[in-house]
Amino acid sequence: MLLVARKNLFAEKIRLAISVGGVALSVFLIGILLSLFRGWDEQVGGFVEQVPADLWVASEGTTDFLAASSVLPDALTATLQISPEIDQVSSLIVRPMEVHKSSDPPTDTFDIQLVGYDPAVGLGGPLRMVEGKSPPGPGEVVVDEQTRKRYDVHIGDELRRGTKTLTVVGVASGGDFVYTQVAFVTTQTAVEFLSLEPSSVRTFIVLTLDNPEDAEIMAQRLERATPGAKFVTPEQFASETRDRILGNILPILIVVLIVAFIVGLAVAGLTIYTATVEKSREYGILKAEGFGNPFLYRVVFEQSMITGFLGFMLGAGMTIIIAPFAQDTVPQFVVYVRWQDVLAVASATILMSLLAAYIPIRRIASIDPVTVFKG
């Protein structure tokens, strides 16, 4: 049975190429968008998850790390420190801002998420150093490797905001949020650089527990004891941060995914349908020869599945080859390919193939074998 399907399919190479190309384009679009979504998802929550804290503390109503609208008194750090179940406590000053290199015009700004942390504790500081020194000293900053890559910032450069400058002394990894990256300074440097008033204001507090497995219970207990503050696990806080960024993108992404699916379905469906119409007489011959409808349906189904398989292989290959180039060219193009997503795209392709075969199969069902005796 595969013989008829394969021979019919490969007899018209241009049509096959169009059909496979359509499915491949669809698979490529779906694959790249899913990988992009996963890449962003991984990236924007990564820093918050990777800071070795058991709980994050923010002021009530704070939604995420990036908006950083939280305001906490530094005194809370000392209060929490005396709790017997808490191991380490450290406060963070976090502010989104625009800076520019001193050597560049003031208009050539870029975004950073300035993080002031306590080097004595180390919580909330650089995750992995790539180059240079850590912790930074007074007036010094450790930037993310993506900042270096995108804005050509190197050790020794000065980052300026207004009249104040920070000297780059190190490069770390793990602080990329796609559209901005963290830059680490000491708490004191942050207070001075931001001209913070009052200087005791903090954005977040991170803490570790003696029993990290009790994090959620502790969060509830501490929240009851500390009005105006919310205590969340890194996973919860990362999830809220992801929602902040990806929640706006997701509906658009879903629409594009549906469009990509429809494009693939339309191209595969139309080409298989025209192939079926063109071969109507031959299907009539097979019916006259005693081939039942199930056999003929299988021929169309197999054609559709072969087209889908070839399209999937080509599309997946394009994704795997093109994605790294795109990532190198456009830093925001962060892709992360998961095997679950590959399976999802394969499932979408199978669904596409099944749907593409549906109308041609209905057409075959209506073919009258008597017509083969005419002309």
Add this chain to the structure above:
Amino acid sequence: MTEEQQLILGLHNVSKTYGSGDLAVTALKEANFQVLGGEIVAVMGPSGSGKTTLLTIAGALLKPSVGTVSICGVDVTALNESGLASVRREKIGFVYQSFNLLEALTAVENVRIVVQNHNRNGKAAEHGDRALAMLETFGLSHRINSLPKKMSDGEKQRVAIARALAKDPDLILADEPTANLDAKRGHEVMELLRQKAMEMRKAVVVVSHDNRIREFAHRVVWLEDGRLHERHPEDRFY
């Protein structure tokens, strides 16, 4: 009727009407027609006389409006679509005017696919051997891997006859088998069909308006305005 000459095809008071009311057209009227094993019957008549209707009813492709059709003792008018397909698969081989080979398949594949459909429990190698043997029988050994578009009309028709006989059917139904062939090729093809059908004791019905068909038939039936008339092969029609 001897044991060898068992009734293969029987039409009993068969009529076929297309449409209804004022638009009704009766293509076949109260036809009674029998074909025995090893017998070659030519059904002749002018265009529009109902030959194709007769052939498609005899071929279990079309159900009559009235009457019964039996093929190898089975009343096919009582069968559903699946049952009719089964009868066509097991009992009937078709030879068409326009050959009706599958264009994307080679000669041997065209024959093999029919054998495969008929003998579903057989091995692929057996199907292939049977197809090759049939093509060799019809002098087409050199054409086994040729696509239909690379073959002459005479070769195509020989492949079509090989395909019809390859599944060893009891009944061969041929629709204008010489219409697309020149006189010499037509004669060769008919002679081959007659010879092989006789060897394999098949019942053959050849529908044609070509008067030359008569010389290959044991019996000729004349069809005009939907009515069948028995005539002797030596009678002149035109």
